Amino acid sequence: MSTGNRTTGDGVAVHGVGTSHFGRQPERDLVALAWDAVREAFTDAGVEEVDAAWVGTVFGPAGVAQRVLRAMGITGIPVVTVENACASGTTAFAEAHEAVRTGRYGRVLALGIEQMTTAFAGAITPEDTDPEGRSGLALPALYAMAAARYLHLGAATREQLAAVSVKNHAHALHNPRAQYGGRHTVEEVLSSRMIADPLTLLQCCPTSDGAAAAVLGPATGGAREVAVRGVAMRSGAPWNHTSQHVWGHDIVRDTAADALAAAGVHAVSDVDVLEVHDAFTIGEIVTTEALGLVAPGGGGEAAASGRTALGGAHPVNPSGGLLSRGHPLGATGLAQIAEITWQLRGEAGARQVDGARIGLVETMGGGVSVLDGNACVVALLEAP
Amino acid sequence: MAVVDHLEDSVPHPITVDPRPQVERGPDGLRRVTGRRCRSCGEVAAYTWPRCPSCRDAVEQASFGPDGTVWSATVVRIPVPGRTPPYALAYVDLDDGPRVLAHVRAPVDAATATAPAIGSRVRLAACSADGDIQVEVLA
Ligand SMILES: [Zn+2]
Numbered sequence: 001m002s003t004g005n006r007t008t009g010d011g012v013a014v015h016g017v018g019t020s021h022f023g024r025q026p027e028r029d030l031v032a033l034a035w036d037a038v039r040e041a042f043t044d045a046g047v048e049e050v051d052a053a054w055v056g057t058v059f060g061p062a063g064v065a066q067r068v069l070r071a072m073g074i075t076g077i078p079v080v081t082v083e084n085a086c087a088s089g090t091t092a093f094a095e096a097h098e099a100v101r102t103g104r105y106g107r108v109l110a111l112g113i114e115q116m117t118t119a120f121a122g123a124i125t126p127e128d129t130d131p132e133g134r135s136g137l138a139l140p141a142l143y144a145m146a147a148a149r150y151l152h153l154g155a156a157t158r159e160q161l162a163a164v165s166v167k168n169h170a171h172a173l174h175n176p177r178a179q180y181g182g183r184h185t186v187e188e189v190l191s192s193r194m195i196a197d198p199l200t201l202l203q204c205c206p207t208s209d210g211a212a213a214a215v216l217g218p219a220t221g222g223a224r225e226v227a228v229r230g231v232a233m234r235s236g237a238p239w240n241h242t243s244q245h246v247w248g249h250d251i252v253r254d255t256a257a258d259a260l261a262a263a264g265v266h267a268v269s270d271v272d273v274l275e276v277h278d279a280f281t282i283g284e285i286v287t288t289e290a291l292g293l294v295a296p297g298g299g300g301e302a303a304a305s306g307r308t309a310l311g312g313a314h315p316v317n318p319s320g321g322l323l324s325r326g327h328p329l330g331a332t333g334l335a336q337i338a339e340i341t342w343q344l345r346g347e348a349g350a351r352q353v354d355g356a357r358i359g360l361v362e363t364m365g366g367g368v369s370v371l372d373g374n375a376c377v378v379a380l381l382e383a384p
Numbered sequence: 385m386a387v388v389d390h391l392e393d394s395v396p397h398p399i400t401v402d403p404r405p406q407v408e409r410g411p412d413g414l415r416r417v418t419g420r421r422c423r424s425c426g427e428v429a430a431y432t433w434p435r436c437p438s439c440r441d442a443v444e445q446a447s448f449g450p451d452g453t454v455w456s457a458t459v460v461r462i463p464v465p466g467r468t469p470p471y472a473l474a475y476v477d478l479d480d481g482p483r484v485l486a487h488v489r490a491p492v493d494a495a496t497a498t499a500p501a502i503g504s505r506v507r508l509a510a511c512s513a514d515g516d517i518q519v520e521v522l523a
Binding site for chain 1: 401402431437459460464481498502517
């Protein structure tokens with residue numbers, strides 16, 4: 001890695017991050033969850049105020065962003081609420097980043113909030129105005145069909161699917177804010193209750209409440225600043241009978257290519273640590289392949305062999321990922337940003353990836369209805 | 385009276401447009417999905433959307449089916465609002481037509497429920513009472 005004559009970064013840095021605990025917290029409201037995240041991010045950044053805020057939430061009621069921020073004395077500034085399915089938090093980050101990069105605002109808060117336990121009794125189903133939602137396609141079933149396709153093609157085995165769950169639950173044992181970690185065996189994962197064939201309970205993310213935040217500002221070379229190397233966002237192209245890959249593959253591949261180009265990073269193999277969208281085990285397998293971190297059909301083997309585990313060549317989801325940290329939709333993207341920020345500063349404790357210099361965050365979400373995902377955001381960050 | 389009418393109008397209407405692909409039974413007794421084909425690139429869709437989702441060019445009405453091939457399938461075993469698990473779902477590539485999400489009509493109980501094998505040949509069946517597209521596996 002080069003040190004002198006620094007040419008990396010695009011002039012924007014993450015100055016501070018913060019999160020709430022992740023888990024079922026129906027007894028806490030979004031004000032309390034957001035306060036945990038914002039207070040920590042402001043303290044981390046050493047600031048008292050921001051010039052604007054972007055807030056990501058999927059199921060939050062109208063006006064929730066302003067109401068949450070008002071409770072902590074953040075009023076009067078421009079506040080924009082964004083919804084981009086599971087990528088809502090990283091969309092808030094991408095927009096906050098662009099606002100700083102272009103000089104529109106000096107210091108910007110990106111906040112993600114979600115309370116799932118009060119919105120859903122179980123799995124998320126797209127709304128009734130969506131063809132798939134009206135047809136009863138709960139989201140686990142969508143990922144299950146991708147997994148079934150992988151099994152059919154011999155691109156993964158059931159044991160490799162389970163290995164993703166084993167890995168990420170083990171990672172989460174070292175994350176005190178994770179919803180639940182655990183030392184599971186492949187057999188335990190496979191014998192847990194079937195949700196949608198072939199995905200079992202331990203292969204599905206839990207219902208979570210939480211908040212996460214980042215304070216962005218111009219890069220000043222500060223000792224704890226994490227530089228933004230590049231950010232990209234896309235919505236999905238049509239996904240249909242002509243698609244060569246399972247749902248969600250191509251949007252990740254294309255967004256990652258944009259982000260790598262923006263960052264001036266030649267290959268994703270130059271990345272030291274990744275937080276990616278693993279709402280279901282098959283999601284991490286497809287994503288690591290789409291990112292180009294592993295060869296097509298190599299995602300399952302990478303998890304099973306430990307290559308994407310802590311201690312492996314390219315650790316993926318050291319936080320425990322969505323599977324184990326939890327998946328409060330709007331908060332997830334900024335929880336990923338927080339984890340990578342801690343990793344690049346060397347502050348990740350027992351789950352630290354030694355010497356991590358470049359980190360990648362990827363979030364992708366949405367339903368189908370002839371779309372390869374509603375949105376994907378990929379961001380590349382670099383250590384101070 | 386105007387005030388009363390106004391108050392009555394303030395009650396939300398239920399959603400009356402069904403977003404699911406529409407299935408029609410032809411004179412030959414077989415069922416087909418009514419959708420659109422792009423006049424420019426030939427892309428097909430199971431919906432009556434005004435433009436081609438691939439190239440944005442003009443579309444014309446087309447019908448697809450009655451048969452197709454299972455791209456992938458699963459059995460949903462968790463409660464979903466308004467539905468009783470387990471039930472089988474499949475993405476079906478209709479012959480020369482689009483990919484549609486369909487329920488697989490079969491005797492399903494928790495003990496024996498299985499999804500049709502990928503590659504299975506299926507045929508559009510009558511929609512469910514609630515309007516879901518259904519297919520049955522061809523022998
Ligand atoms: Zn077209």
